Amino acid sequence: MEIIIRGEKSGERSTSEEILRQAYGRENEVQLASALRALAEFNPNLSIVAANGSEILGYALYARVMVSGSTVLPAAALAVMGVRPENRKLGVGERLVRHGLERCRGIKIDLVFASALPAFLARMGFQAAAPLGLKPDWAVPEGEFSVFDLSGSRLGKVSGTVTYPGPYHGS
Numbered sequence: 001m002e003i004i005i006r007g008e009k010s011g012e013r014s015t016s017e018e019i020l021r022q023a024y025g026r027e028n029e030v031q032l033a034s035a036l037r038a039l040a041e042f043n044p045n046l047s048i049v050a051a052n053g054s055e056i057l058g059y060a061l062y063a064r065v066m067v068s069g070s071t072v073l074p075a076a077a078l079a080v081m082g083v084r085p086e087n088r089k090l091g092v093g094e095r096l097v098r099h100g101l102e103r104c105r106g107i108k109i110d111l112v113f114a115s116a117l118p119a120f121l122a123r124m125g126f127q128a129a130a131p132l133g134l135k136p137d138w139a140v141p142e143g144e145f146s147v148f149d150l151s152g153s154r155l156g157k158v159s160g161t162v163t164y165p166g167p168y169h170g171s
Contacts, residue, residue: 001052001090002052002053003050003051003052003057003090003091003092003095004050004051004052005048005049005051005096005099005117006048006049006051007044007045007048007049008044008046008047008048008049008059009081012049012056012167013037015056015059016033016047016049016056016059017030017033017034019056019058019059019071019083019084020033020059020080020082022082022083022084022085023081023082023083023084024082027074029080029082031167032079032080032167032168033061033079033080034049035038035166035167036061036063036165036167037061039063039165039167041064042063042113043062043064043107044109045106045107046061046062046063046076046103046104047059047060047061048060048061048062048096048099048100048103049061050083050087050092050095050096053122055165056081056084057083057084057087057090057092058081058083058084058087058093058096059080059081059082059096060078060080060081060082060096060097060100061078061079061080061081062075062076062077062078062103062104062112063076063079063164063165064076064165065077065113065162065163065164065165066162066163067111067160067162067163068160068161068163069133069158069159069160069161069163071158072093073110073111073154073158074108074109074110075109075111075112075113075162076104076109076111076112076113077112077113077114077115077164078097078100078113078114080114081093081096081097083096083121083127084121090120091121092166094104094117094120094123094124097121097124098124100112101124101150103143104150105150107160109150109152110149110151111147111148111150111151111154111155111158112147112148112150113129113134113136113145113146113147113148113162114126114145114146114147114148115136115140115144115145115146117144118142118143118144118146120148121148122146125146125148126141126146126147126153127144127146127147127148127149128145128146129145129147129162130143130145132147132155132156132159133158133159133160134147134158134159134160134162135160135161135162136161136162136164136166137161137162137163137169138167138168138169166169
């Protein structure tokens, strides 16, 4: 199986949404992805799929967020990610995360946040954000908010609130 990570094509959105339904067993993540895609600041380069030929195996969407504290810093968050159940344990999720981080680096994002899967993400270099003085502006379960420093030099020098886009707050 040859897995290619690439940008999601507009005709693939229904497949990406079905993958999210299968991964989470509910509509919340599908609705979040749809709402984030509708925002003016949506960057289609941060909406990516894992494909084997024409078959879509997984999907990830990164959204812009802002860190506000002593300075205001643009950042991104791994908003949603899902892999078809039959394609789990093949490294699809890890490849979606690593490729997404590189895409964020390519648009000069220094910090990438995530609000789930702390053990999985720690294997790729994400760290717990709260001990570093970074907290989200929405309710994230204790210990599940993490950060990856793409610059290699921001953590410990920046702290504050990570402001997520309106769809995270129901608006």
